[in-house]
Amino acid sequence: MNILVINSGSSSLKYQLFKMPNQSPICSGLVERIGIDGSYIKHTVFSNGEKLVTEKSGSIADHGEALKQVLAMLSGGEKPVIASPEDIAAVGHRVVHGGEHFSGPTLITDEVKAQIKKLFSLAPLHNPVNLKCIEVAEQTFKNAVQVAVFDTAFHQTIPAEAFRYAIPDKYYKEDGIRVYGFHGTSHKYVSEQAIMWLDKKESKIISIHLGNGCSMTAIKNGQSIDTSMGFGPLSGLVMGTRSGDIDPSVIFHLIEHAGYSLSQLSTLFNKESGLLGVGGSSDMRDIRKLVAEGNDDAILALELYAYRIKKFIGAYTAVMNGVDAIIFTAGVGENDMAMRESACRELDYLGIELDNDANAQYNGGIMDVSSRNSKVRILVIPTNEEYEIASQCYGLLN
Template identity: 80%
Template sequence: MNILVINSGSSSIKYQLFKMPVKSPVCSGLVERIGIEGSFIKHSVYKGEEKVVLEKSGFILDHAEGLKQVLFLLSEGENAVIASPDDIAAVGHRVVHGGEHFSGPTLITPEVKEEIRKLFSLAPLHNPVNLKCIEVAEETFSQAKQVAIFDTAFHQTIPQQAFRYAIPDQYYNKEGIRVYGFHGTSHKYVSEQAIQYLDKKESKIISIHLGNGCSMTAIKDGKSVDTTMGFGPLSGLVMGTRSGDIDPSVIFHLIEHSGYSLSQLSTLFNKQSGLLGVGGSSDMRDIRKLVNEGNEAAILAIQLYAYRIKKFIGAYAAVLNGIDAILFTAGVGENDKDMRAAVCSELSYLGIEMDIQSNSDYSGGIKDISLDNSKVKILVIPTNEEYEIAQQCYNLWN
């Protein structure tokens, strides 16, 4: 059963084609820096032990353009992996916000698309992009089943004292205002990998997903019990363009004293803040270059980013009453050794002690980068949201 998985982020599209139930993909790829100077596509086709890599650079305006180029790579040329669009049985789409409507894999219908559209205001960087990619895929793979996998589903196990806000009941009961949590597919996948690696089903794990969007989840015995993102994906950690946690009084102040509209504030906190607002770029690689040049704004951005993560490690240690392991995953978590080191520094009181050389030598796969005597394991685990999505799609029919 051929299942194409589309995982569209705020500035990227990751994709993989699986011939389920085989875990290894037929092909995979990444469209990166969408809408940013330096856009490129890296497309890999797996032929037994051989991997054919195709790379293409050039400005990609938006996700619709990026996805159309991906679909061309899948079906055209000597490295095509499908003869026609009809070879795809299902397309699995990562959708960020499902509100309280969706708690599992969902076949996409006009009604489902309308619900996704209604949630645009709660995930303004992602749900519009997710819906656009769904619509492009519907046109291209007209015979395939389109399936939505929602980031919010994994966090449905969060207890009421963690997901409720301290506001009158009517706002939850009538308007559904609560913590939903995001990156659930990633947190679910890496925590399951960690539990298997540790051989410890009864476990206390803090999963740290660091990409353009960032979140942390406290996971007890494989279930989410708290997470940093809330009603929308704006809260919690410092991110590529999002501010993360901010005192609501700042919003009131800007409205009352500076004349900001709600639309301007949404743009400010969702698209102009975070690493971009403080350090000058939403891409951690660009920030690192600026840090190496001694740029003080970039140095501060790095410090803010690491500090917020450390603060939540302490909070979640309290929530879990201890920690067995912390997990680093996603683009920054897997690839930025300096950020991992900054986060884990001065946490020995919690039993978190990093092996600096092991951290520096990390080159892929699941790896323990903690010292032998560290009470808490520090694991780097590459996320595989695409396979998790494919598996959930496959399970709908098998």
């Protein structure tokens, strides 16, 4: 069964084609810097132990245009992987916010799309592009089953003391205001990999997903018990364009004394803050270049970013009464060794000690980068949300 997985982030789009139940993809690809100068596509076909890589750069204005170009690559180029759209049996879509309506993989219907649209305001950087990709895929693969896998599903095990806000009860019961959590597909996948690596089902793990969007999750015995993102994917860590945690009094002040509208505030905190607002770019690689040039704003942006990670490591260690392993994953977590070092610095009181040489040598796969004396394992684990989505789709359809 050919299952195409589409994982659209706020400024990126990843995809993989699987012939399930095989875990190895037929092809994979990445579109980066969507809506940002320097957009590009990297498309890789796997055949007989070899990789055929095609790269293409150029302006890509939005996710709809990105997906159209990706779909053209699947059936064209030097080694097409499908002869026609009918070769695809199912398309699995990552959808960020499912509210309390969806706790597992879901066949996409008009009603499901309407619910995804209702939640636009709670995930303004993601749900709109998720729905756009669904609509483009429906038109392209008309005979394929469309399936949604929600980021919020893994966090349905969070207990009430962690998911409830200290506001009157009616706002939860009538309006569903609570912590939902996000990046659940990624946290689920890497934590399961860590549990197998540790050979310890009864484990305490902190998963750190660092990309343009960032979140951390406390995972006890394989279940999410707390997570840094909340009602929407704005809270918690400093991110590419999102502020992370901020005192609500700032919002009141900007409304009352600066005349901000709710729309302006949403744009400010979701699209103009984080690394972009402090350091001048939403891309960590750009921030690193600015730091190398001695840019003070970029230096501060990195300090804020790392500091917030350390705060949550401490908090989640307390919540779980200890920690067996911490995991770094996703674009920044896997590729920025300096951020891993900054986030783990001066945490020896928790038994967290990094091996700087091992950290610098990381080049893929699951790797322990903690020192020999570290009581806590520090793991770098590449996330594979696409396979996790394909696996859930395959299970649903079977």
